[in-house]
Amino acid sequence: MSNSILEGAAAAGPARSAAATTTAATTTVMSMQQALNRALDEVLAENPQAVIFGEDCGRLGGVFRITDGLQAKHGEQRVFDTPLAESGILGMSVGLAMAGFHPIPEVQFDGFAYPAINQIVCQIARMNYRSRGTMPMPITLRVPSFGGIRAPEHHGESLEALFAHVPGLKVVSPSNPHEAYHLLKYAATRPDPVIFMEPKSRYWQKGDVDLAHCDADGGDPTGAKVMREGRHLTLVAWGAMVARCLQVAELAAEDGIDIEVLDLRWLKPIDAEALAASVRKTRRAVVVHEAPLTSGLGAEVAQLITQSCFDTLKAPVERVTGFDVPYPSGDLEDEYIPNIDRILFGIQRVLEYKRG
Amino acid sequence: MSNSILEGAAAAGPARSAAATTTAATTTVMSMQQALNRALDEVLAENPQAVIFGEDCGRLGGVFRITDGLQAKHGEQRVFDTPLAESGILGMSVGLAMAGFHPIPEVQFDGFAYPAINQIVCQIARMNYRSRGTMPMPITLRVPSFGGIRAPEHHGESLEALFAHVPGLKVVSPSNPHEAYHLLKYAATRPDPVIFMEPKSRYWQKGDVDLAHCDADGGDPTGAKVMREGRHLTLVAWGAMVARCLQVAELAAEDGIDIEVLDLRWLKPIDAEALAASVRKTRRAVVVHEAPLTSGLGAEVAQLITQSCFDTLKAPVERVTGFDVPYPSGDLEDEYIPNIDRILFGIQRVLEYKRG
């Protein structure tokens, strides 16, 4: 996973150029922001029906610059600003989809998806069903998500449990630039609505991106992905927590504990088989997420693991998550988001579990 | 549990009269609609700051008649109709709470809570925290909930997993008239926001109501409640599914299977101790809910049980729930809502589970 060889090339690299430039050397270093930007650029180039819109997406390029330069390149018809109203943005997406477009709306921050929940749950998620498959909703909703950037209130929410519970939605979250590039390109070409949750604390982290294919098998990036193999315990995570879990695994390795890190990637549908395969081997699991504990997606993951691995499990699946409290301000963020220590404590509880 | 003795009295009974009429004979037969109506009547009489409002709550008495007669009795200042806008209703509740009132808003149907989610999640649930405890939000939101009445689209939703995930909310659902009366009176006198989910398919079912106290111990109705004791397996349910689980338990008893039925009542906070106590005894559990499976509250319940009873459990906790599909129309409702057969299959899977 050495980035250094290509680092120089990437600095002057083609992060904002169009899709057609795939060369023999398909691996490059990008930040997640660059990878997402490039994916959108290519989607616009490849699909004339794709349109991007939202608050400040156009001229400004989005508050996180994910749509940077896209309006200038593809025109104001393809990439445009809307008035400041999230229900309006998502409601409009339904109509655009009916008119044959592939809308790629943005909600500026996770916490501002709530005003659009009615349109997302009652309309976008159900229209294919309601219309008996005659009105597909190929809508890719980008939501800068999760915490970790010391942001103002409502700028650090984790809505995956809510979205994953809604029939008719698919939900995905990338953990690094490589995943971001591929998962966004994949999501934005699907005929069904996909909520694309971008871990905003990782936007500026760089990493290798192999533009040619996402997974080793070259197939569609549809399931979970083992980011680190291990024998003693499976850490399940998504979004920004994957990198943290990889750090934890490194630390644990120093103590001779060999941890497998599974990037769930798709939060709906969840790859139950990957969970089973990993935990059948490791016999222990900890699931980590930023969202509050109660009724979080960790419960679903834990229950799926317990269902498939009940006989092999050495200890109940442990959850290390945010607390059942409003997302806090400033320094308290470090207490709220699962930190390395808390994840290690969770691992310890599982490893030390004794049947009584 | 014989209703027949008091049936006559109840027909001419005091279901809509004020609170002060408690007599020596404190048990009466009421429908859940009557019990809720009476609870609200008493709350209005006992707390001059309580106000009830929503769409068609006033003159009409609500589409389910839960507020029937309350405007005529307590006046248009205490019970009033609002314009047709759920975000408006909940947003207004925040201001009324700040002004010292105890708002008891109604959302006409579960599916129409979605337009108010922004106000519920970002404002009502957080205001006590945001204001450092200086602006409590004693708001009791009544939501006619769940399916089972062959209603039009959006009239049969189960939002408990969403609400339970939101820090700052409490969530409760009654399963029969007795619980309805007491839980509503309790909820509507709390200083914190409570989402009160009324199982609309049970509104017209009658049952004994002991007006004097809710639980045998005479304490506050704060935790879960064993509705039927049993030794072989614990069925966990809430709302309308409790009655169905009791039916199932009767059927299972014919086969010599002795089932304990636990009415969870509070969906947030969940009574983890009651779950543990029951399953420590029965060593097997099935959780039943109407909401879709994935990321439903059943996952949380199952995981809480697994955490506390990992060593005693004979089989993984089973979930019998709605499917991950939009709530269907007409006859398909019977396929979607956990029916007796599906619950029995779930029980069978648990009972027949063999460690392998």
Next chain:
Amino acid sequence: MDTLPVASGAGAEPLTPAQLRELYSLMVAVRHLDTSAIAWQRQGIIPGYAPELGQEAAQVGSGYAVDTTRDFVFPTYREMGVARTMGVDMVAYMSTHKATWHGGLYNPMESRLAPIQAVVAGSVLHAVGWAHGQTLAGTADGKLGVALTYFGDGASSQGDVHEALNFAAVMKAPVVFFVQNNGWAISVPTERQVAGGSVAARAAGYGMPALQIDGDDVVAVVEATRRAFAHARAGNGPVLIEAMTYRRGPHSTSDDPGRYRSLDEERDGAGADPLERFRQRLLADGIADEAFFAEALAAAKAEEEQIRTGIQALGSRPGTEMFDLVFQETTPALQAQAANWREESEHV
């Protein structure tokens, strides 16, 4: 309240006698089907229904202006008359009231009628998005497809309506917002719902032309809607029409209007029956005679019978559709649930 520039209303020739008779036939067909549906409900043929009694002129008149080769219509749950006027398969339409399928069994893309919408104000924004799509797609002949979206006086209180009006006006989207102000939102009268008293009056605040019209005069409705369509079609942006009418029946078959309005109030509020008004006018103008009216009614009855037969013949939908129609690309989890469901229901 007529703030629509007259110039832009050009091209709308007066209705021909044949067209006027057609409008009458449509209104009779709708009236007959509507009142029959209430009877169906009483007879247990359908579990529920939301009648549009008294709104036939507003619905038939507005639906009549639609060009189904290029426009798209976004109804609520009460636009049976619009569907009928547009030529939608009425068994497929009425199936929603049989509780066969939420949204109806008709093909919305082919019918140019979006699925029946149960969320108040739910589809108003969809119309704006669809209309903006027409602008983005462009037009060879300078004539845009127009989105026609319906909502009620009650729905006008929803935030989504405001967002839709603003989006449409900012983007100059070809939308006609057609408000049927029928005086009631279930039990709440317009005066306690619509501050200021008029939905049409809101349009000016968005720089949007508006027409407040007699919604019980079918000719006035056709003419207003045509003017609005011409305006939007030419790329001049959205128009709002507020058709003043009256919900003569209950909100739905499970409503009891006696709890919130008296029969006297109903009679005063409703005014003259739009169907009878139109009949008198056709008679007075010598455009139709009793024979024609009798024929129209007979046709309406025959039609109703056919639809009823179709509705009665409708079985339940197969349970597999619950799973198969959720996505275009299904998921392993959903397939597993479907398999599980199949297994458990076959056991039984």
Next chain:
Amino acid sequence: MDTLPVASGAGAEPLTPAQLRELYSLMVAVRHLDTSAIAWQRQGIIPGYAPELGQEAAQVGSGYAVDTTRDFVFPTYREMGVARTMGVDMVAYMSTHKATWHGGLYNPMESRLAPIQAVVAGSVLHAVGWAHGQTLAGTADGKLGVALTYFGDGASSQGDVHEALNFAAVMKAPVVFFVQNNGWAISVPTERQVAGGSVAARAAGYGMPALQIDGDDVVAVVEATRRAFAHARAGNGPVLIEAMTYRRGPHSTSDDPGRYRSLDEERDGAGADPLERFRQRLLADGIADEAFFAEALAAAKAEEEQIRTGIQALGSRPGTEMFDLVFQETTPALQAQAANWREESEHV
């Protein structure tokens, strides 16, 4: 756009020279604190800030009309000038920009200023509810407490604003909707945000009086707000004021306006500096002199220093508050989480 009946504006005597000087002092204090906060951010004292440069007249002028013994104010994230004018503890207020506590550390009930609100249009409905509460509670002297709610041109697009305007007007609630139209919502200019071009123009559609005023003229702002308060206080219902101003700075310290507007555009759009305008007027009218201005600036500087010292002294909040402040009545589950957190953070 002045649709507020003149009669109802009675009782607002002209501002006295002392009051005019007080207004100036407030504006200088606000300007100085505001520009200092940007410096604080650059120096790492606070992580971020949303400047109100150019909106001092609108904020000080409107806040000046508040009677903190009976009114209640609902700010956004940009009403520092209102808070200062109302006499809120400014260390407690600015603490939100230190990321000490979302909403600020001041006591909103005692300050009569709702917590700082980060959801655009989030608290507009709260104002309506609070105001309706005043109507319900009644008043002994015929004078109602008034809710003053702030929002921007961008926020005006949100559905909640429409619902609030309609609710307030239907219920005749004593609310003053104070819109600061500062030309921008982050990168989107008013002309692509507010269809029709004016938020004040929306009010007529609700039968609500409105004033569109020069928001950079502090005297005009005070007078308009007082008129609106008098109207609402007397039970005549809500009023909307649109104060035309300009966001001279970036949206926040992390914004880069160079990406969406040129310096020339900024200069043209902003017009004359409201503080300088007021200074010239006071000079011309002989109400204040250079000595007074120098004194006011010195006081502002001293004040800013004190606030900065207070902000720098602010530590982090203890983690237990995360758990203790969620509910009035805590829950076993939350207590268990708190215990777990305490244990794990003490281990470290």
